[in-house]
Amino acid sequence: xxxxxxxxxxxxxxxxxxxxxxxxxxxxxxxxxxxxxxxxxxxxxxxxxxxxxxxxxxxxxxxxxxxxxxxxxxxxxxxxxxxxxxxxxxxxxxxxxxxxxxxxxxxxxxxxxxxxxxxxxxxxxxxxxxxxxxxxxxxxxxxxxxxxxxxxxxxxxxxxxxxxxxxxxxxxxxxxxxxxxxxxxxxxxxxxxxxxxxxxxxxxxxxxxxxxxxxxxxxxxxxxxxxxxxxxxxxxxxxxxxxxxxxxxxxxxxxxxxxxxxxxxxxxxxxxxxxxxxxxxxxxxxxxxxxxxxxxxxxxxxxxxxxxxxxxxxxxxxxxxxxxxxxxxxxxxxxxxxxxxxxxxxxxxxxxxxxxxxxxxxxxxxxxxxxxxxxxxxxxxxxxxxxxxxxxxxxxx
Amino acid sequence: xxxxxxxxxxxxxxxxxxxxxxxxxxxxxxxxxxxxxxxxxxxxxxxxxxxxxxxxxxxxxxxxxxxxxxxxxxxxxxxxxxxxxxxxxxxxxxxxxxxxxxxxxxxxxxxxxxxxxxxxxxxxxxxxxxxxxxxxxxxxxxxxxxxxxxxxxxxxxxxxxxxxxxxxxxxxxxxxxxxxxxxxxxxxxxxxxxxxxxxxxxxxxxxxxxxxxxxxxxxxxxxxxxxxxxxxxxxxxxxxxxxxxxxxxxxxxxxxxxxxxxxxxxxxxxxxxxxxxxxxxxxxxxxxxxxxxxxxxxxxxxxxxxxxxxxxxxxxxxxxxxxxxxxxxxxxxxxxxxxxxxxxxxxxxxxxxxxxxxxxxxxxxxxxxxxxxxxxxxxxxxxxxxxxxxxxxxxxx
Numbered sequence: 001x002x003x004x005x006x007x008x009x010x011x012x013x014x015x016x017x018x019x020x021x022x023x024x025x026x027x028x029x030x031x032x033x034x035x036x037x038x039x040x041x042x043x044x045x046x047x048x049x050x051x052x053x054x055x056x057x058x059x060x061x062x063x064x065x066x067x068x069x070x071x072x073x074x075x076x077x078x079x080x081x082x083x084x085x086x087x088x089x090x091x092x093x094x095x096x097x098x099x100x101x102x103x104x105x106x107x108x109x110x111x112x113x114x115x116x117x118x119x120x121x122x123x124x125x126x127x128x129x130x131x132x133x134x135x136x137x138x139x140x141x142x143x144x145x146x147x148x149x150x151x152x153x154x155x156x157x158x159x160x161x162x163x164x165x166x167x168x169x170x171x172x173x174x175x176x177x178x179x180x181x182x183x184x185x186x187x188x189x190x191x192x193x194x195x196x197x198x199x200x201x202x203x204x205x206x207x208x209x210x211x212x213x214x215x216x217x218x219x220x221x222x223x224x225x226x227x228x229x230x231x232x233x234x235x236x237x238x239x240x241x242x243x244x245x246x247x248x249x250x251x252x253x254x255x256x257x258x259x260x261x262x263x264x265x266x267x268x269x270x271x272x273x274x275x276x277x278x279x280x281x282x283x284x285x286x287x288x289x290x291x292x293x294x295x296x297x298x299x300x301x302x303x304x305x306x307x308x309x310x311x312x313x314x315x316x317x318x319x320x321x322x323x324x325x326x327x328x329x330x331x332x333x334x335x336x337x338x339x340x341x342x343x344x345x346x347x348x349x350x351x352x353x354x355x356x357x358x359x360x361x362x363x364x365x366x367x368x369x370x371x372x373x374x375x376x377x378x379x380x381x382x383x384x385x386x387x388x389x390x391x392x393x394x395x396x397x
Numbered sequence: 398x399x400x401x402x403x404x405x406x407x408x409x410x411x412x413x414x415x416x417x418x419x420x421x422x423x424x425x426x427x428x429x430x431x432x433x434x435x436x437x438x439x440x441x442x443x444x445x446x447x448x449x450x451x452x453x454x455x456x457x458x459x460x461x462x463x464x465x466x467x468x469x470x471x472x473x474x475x476x477x478x479x480x481x482x483x484x485x486x487x488x489x490x491x492x493x494x495x496x497x498x499x500x501x502x503x504x505x506x507x508x509x510x511x512x513x514x515x516x517x518x519x520x521x522x523x524x525x526x527x528x529x530x531x532x533x534x535x536x537x538x539x540x541x542x543x544x545x546x547x548x549x550x551x552x553x554x555x556x557x558x559x560x561x562x563x564x565x566x567x568x569x570x571x572x573x574x575x576x577x578x579x580x581x582x583x584x585x586x587x588x589x590x591x592x593x594x595x596x597x598x599x600x601x602x603x604x605x606x607x608x609x610x611x612x613x614x615x616x617x618x619x620x621x622x623x624x625x626x627x628x629x630x631x632x633x634x635x636x637x638x639x640x641x642x643x644x645x646x647x648x649x650x651x652x653x654x655x656x657x658x659x660x661x662x663x664x665x666x667x668x669x670x671x672x673x674x675x676x677x678x679x680x681x682x683x684x685x686x687x688x689x690x691x692x693x694x695x696x697x698x699x700x701x702x703x704x705x706x707x708x709x710x711x712x713x714x715x716x717x718x719x720x721x722x723x724x725x726x727x728x729x730x731x732x733x734x735x736x737x738x739x740x741x742x743x744x745x746x747x748x749x750x751x752x753x754x755x756x757x758x759x760x761x762x763x764x765x766x767x768x769x770x771x772x773x774x775x776x777x778x779x780x781x782x783x784x785x786x787x788x789x790x791x792x793x794x
Contacts, residue, residue, distance in 0.1 A: 023753050031753065056792050058773050059780030060398055063793035076793070083794035223794060337751075341791055343784040344753050345771075369755055375771035 001383060001395065007238040010324035010389035013275070013285045016071065017311060018064065018250075019293030020330025021346040021365060025301050025337035032292075032301060032336060033347060034364035036308035040315035041328060041349060041363040048326075048351035050360040051373025053381060055332050061343045064293075067331035068253045072233060072286075073382030081256075082168060082225025087158045089252025091150050095227040100166040100195065103223035104149070104157040105174060106131060106216035109207075113181045118174060119155040120216040131216055132157055138209035142198055152248070159221070161202070167192035170199065172222040182220055232258025233284065237386060242281070244274045245288035254286060268310055272317050279321055296334030304336050319351075325388045326351040327381065328363070345375060352388035398780060398792065404635040407721035407786035410672070410682045413468065414708060415461065415647075416690030417727025418743040418762060422698050422734035429689075429698060429733060430744060431761035433705035437712035438725060438746060438760040445723075445748035447757040448770025450778060452729050458740040461690075464728035465650045469630060469683075470779030478653075479565060479622025484555045486649030488547050492624040497563040497592065500620035501546070501554040502571065503528060503613035506604075510578045515571060516552040517613040528613055529554055535606035539595055549645070556618070558599070564589035567596065569619040579617055629655025630681065634783060639678070641671045642685035651683060665707055669714050676718050684715075693731030701733050716748075722785045723748040724778065725760070742772060749785035 022031035055062040055070050056077065065086050066076035084101030095101070106128065108117035123131075132149040141147045145163035152158055169188040175181065185200055187193040199221065210217045233239045235258070243254030244262045251261045262278060265271045271287055278285070289311055295304035318326065329348035332341050347368040358372030373384065386392045419428035452459040452467050453474065462483050463473035481498030492498070503525065505514035520528075529546040538544045542560035549555055566585040572578065582597055584590040596618065607614045630636045632655070640651030641659045648658045659675060662668045668684055675682070686708055692701035715723065726745035729738050744765040755769030770781065783789045 023751070052771070057398065057780065058770075058777040059782070059784040059789065060401070061784065061789065061791045063791050066793035080793055086794060335753075342751070343781070343789070365753060366756060369767055369769060369771070 001392070002236045004392045004395055005236070005238045005386065006391055006393050008390055009283065010391060011283050011285070012239075012325040012385050012389050013287065013318060013323045013327065014071065014385070015287045015289070015311070015318065015326065015328045017289045017292040017308065017328070017330050019296045019332060019334025019341065021333025021335070021342070021344050022296065022304065023335035023337040023342075023344065025335075028301055031365050032296070032304045033308055034362075034366060036305045036312065038308060038312040038363055040312050040319070042361065044319070044326070044328070044351045045349050045360050045363040045367070047355065047357070048349055049355040049358055049373050050347065050349050050363065050368045050371030052345035052365070052368050052371070052375045053329060053348050053378040054345050054375065055378045059343050061341050062332045063341070064249060064331055065253060067378070068250065070378035071329075071331055071381060072257055073237070073379055074230070074257070075379055079230065083223030084158065085225035085227060085256070086249050086252050087152060087223070088160060088227070089256045090248030090250075091152065091158055091252070092255065093148070093150060093158065093160060095160070096162065097227055097229070098162050098164060098166065099227040100161045100168060101225050101227060102159045102161070102221050104159045105220045105222070106155045106157065107218045107220050108215050109182075109218040114179055115175055115182060115218065115220070116178055117215075118178060118220065122154050123216050125151060125153055127216065128152075128154065128157055131210070131213070135206060135209055139202065139205045142201060145198060147202065155216070161198065163198070165194070166226065167195045168224040168226045170196050170224055172224070173203065174220040174222050182218065185221065230256050230258070234258050237382070238391070239284040240282050241284035241286065242278050243286045243288070244271050244278075245286070246271070247288070247290050250288045250290070259286060268314060272314050275318065276321065292330065293334045296336050297339055299336050299339035301336035324352060325385050327385055329381070346378070348373060348381065350384065350388065354388050398789075399633045401789045401792055402633070402635045402783065403788055403790050405787055406680065407788060408680050408682070409636075409722040409782050409786050410684065410715060410720045410724065411468065411782070412684045412686070412708070412715065412723065412725045414686045414689040414705065414725070414727050416693045416729060416731025416738065417705075418730025418732070418739070418741050419693065419701065420732035420734040420741065422732075425698055428762050429693070429701040430705055431759075431763060433702045433709065435705060435709040435760055437709050437716070439758065441716070441723070441725070441748045442746050442757050442760040442764070444752065444754070445746055446752040446755055446770050447744065447746050447760065447765045447768030449742035449762070449765050449768070449772045450726060450745050450775040451742050451772065452775045456740050458738050459729045460738070461646060461728055462650060464775070465647065467775035468726075468728055468778060469654055470634070470776055471627075471654070472776055476627065480620030481555065482622035482624060482653070483646050483649050484549060484620065485557060485624070486653045487645030487647075488549065488555055488649070489652065490545070490547060490555065490557060492557070493559065494624055494626070495559050495561060495563070496624040497558045497565060498622045498624060499556045499558070499618050501556045502617045502619070503552045503554065504615045504617050505612050506579075506615040511576055512572055512579060512615065512617070513575055514612075515575060515617065519551050520613050522548060522550055524613065525549075525551065525554055528607070528610070532603060532606055536599065536602045539598060542595060544599065552613070558595060560595070562591070563623060564592045565621040565623045567593050567621055569621070570600065571617040571619050579615065582618065627653050627655070631655055634779070635788070636681040637679050638681035638683065639675050640683045640685070641668050641675075642683070643668070644685070644687050647685045647687070656683060665711060669711050672715065673718065689727065690731045693733050694736055696733050696736035698733035721749060722782050724782055726778070743775070745770060745778065747781065747785065751785050
């Protein structure tokens with residue numbers, strides 16, 4: 001339907017509370033969102049239209065990558081990418097189409113070659129930086145290839161192998177439990193055997209280079225992903241988008257989809273201030289709130305409630321900007337009761353002048369069941385937002 | 398999404414009341430399910446999550462075959478199979494990949510070669526058995542082929558033609574009304590002409606063999622279906638499934654999908670007893686209740702209500718087993734008001750610890766409209782059940 005797109009000056013905000021959807025839990029009759037006092041969201045829900053979104057499909061629990069692709073109107077299954085690519089994008093690594101990106105975990109190996117700690121005692125980020133420099137200096141890539149190391153955080157790093165005809169269909173090397181040796185990289189299809197050999201050579205050199213390290217004397221590889229170009233939000237929807245996000249991965253996803261990315265922010269307040277500052281310069285704003293998900297992952301119901309309330313208290317600063325379309329939702333559910341992502345559909349609220357009122361008076365999962373957006377695939381949301389922004393023309397005569 | 402499957406010890410029950418969905422009818426303000434007193438299902442609905450399922454697509458009335466494929470998570474259009482295959486599976490006929498299965502109706506033909514009774518006066522099953530033996534003895538299959546006859550019930554039998562390169566794209570021979578001669582089997586595609594010729598020869602021999610029969614002096618062929626292997630529930634979902642069903646066709650479908658099938662049961666009580674007995678040995682239980690559909694087909698509203706109430710009264714024996722996931726639904730609607738299958742969506746109830754509560758307090762079609770499962774394709778149900786059983790991992794990072 002991208003051919004229906006028309007440009008205008010209407011502005012759209014996607015306020016994404018990561019892991020927003022929840023569940024009740026012992027002694028808490030409602031979900032986190034239902035429990036939170038959200039007078040501003042409730043007022044928007046009353047005037048606007050609500051519903052529930054399935055990020056991938058009923059019953060399917062999404063990772064943050066595919067869920068965000070769905071939010072931005074991309075088919076989350078077709079655009080599925082490996083973690084390595086998301087990491088590289090999040091670190092703003094200048095990728096080329098000859099790159100194979102991978103996640104690295106620094107690990108501890110004993111003298112028998114068995115992994116004794118898959119995270120090398122969660123070394124600090126500074127040690128990680130030192131180790132990446134060491135690997136960069138000592139490793140001699142095979143002729144015709146280049147190799148890059150970049151620190152993520154603690155024991156996690158990125159490795160990028162650059163060369164011709166590299167493939168991602170290779171087994172990961174993390175044995176998944178301690179007491180076992182690393183798994184040798186093995187080609188899952190014949191075309192990947194040359195790449196598997198390159199990785200074997202690389203791992204042997206890494207082992208030698210790290211042999212004098214007390215903790216982080218080995219690396220484990222996973223999340224193989226070949227870089228490929230995505231159609232940008234500008235190409236597809238004629239938008240001039242800005243991403244405001246504190247976490248690297250979300251900044252990375254935004255970059256993969258051609259969004260401009262605002263300088264790193266560390267608090268919710270800073271994110272709203274960034275939105276205010278950048279307001280004249282863009283027409284699509286992706287504002288990503290991470291702590292809803294983090295507190296959900298912690299299993300901390302009350303703290304997740306507080307994050308939602310904090311967002312609500314800042315909402316007047318967003319509505320004061322008078323966006324043509326304001327969407328408030330999450331990328332997936334992270335119920336504190338499960339302390340993990342889940343498959344439960346995600347509540348969504350859309351506020352615009354062209355909303356057909358439904359009967360929802362409070363923004364919460366139970367009320368959203370009778371919302372006017374009904375239950376939709378998450379990847380349909382972008383079209384609905386564009387429609388309310390007057391940015392989609394008629395299909396057919 | 399089958400690659401997301403993980404194995405654990407969680408147990409799932411699918412309690413399928415065939416033709417469960419209904420309609421109000423003169424003097425009855427609610428549907429059969431809404432009219433039935435179902436305190437146990439209502440209690441489960443209150444704690445669990447409800448919704449409505451479309452077996453094939455909105456407006457499409459399904460046969461039992463495709464509806465059951467959808468229930469078990471198979472695309473009902475792509476896996477569509479001819480009735481002959483379902484009959485063969487239901488009779489536990491040992492099929493091979495060289496088999497063309499067909500349904501046979503014994504019929505009465507007059508001296509002018511016109512069909513005067515398409516069901517041969519609904520001959521009894523014993524006569525059917527005698528006729529199948531007679532055909533087996535008298536018919537000489539063409540070189541390179543074999544032919545098998547097996548009694549189903551009353552005037553219905555199964556015929557299996559075994560040979561090389563048999564095709565199913567052939568016209569059925571039942572003229573659909575009396576006073577007309579049988580339709581000659583005609584190839585619908587050129588590749589099927591050899592098979593059509595084989596069937597013509599077979600029908601000529603059958604006519605001769607049955608010429609001395611007073612009633613059943615002809616056979617009509619329909620439901621052509623080449624056997625092909627399906628991915629099993631074990632292969633796709635890592636389940637160790639058991640089917641408990643009294644009717645051959647449902648046992649047949651279960652077998653086609655690789656389920657173990659419990660010894661035939663004839664009452665609801667026996668089915669529940671079977672479930673209790675087999676409980677330790679399986680992790681997925683398909684319990685099929687036929688009389689809801691039969692009473693619907695009879696147009697008998699009150700008796701269908703009674704069947705539903707009988708199931709409800711036995712429900713405590715099921716919940717006492719403490720399944721991790723209990724799904725109660727039908728394969729399609731069979732409203733007594735229509736005395737036939739219908740396209741109306743099917744009420745569904747899912748009970749598990751990870752349900753997000755909705756506002757449904759009674760299990761019935763009207764209440765299910767506001768259920769938390771929303772309205773889903775029936776083929777999505779299996780993924781939702783697996784998710785609640787903790788048997789699906791995350792999609793993407």
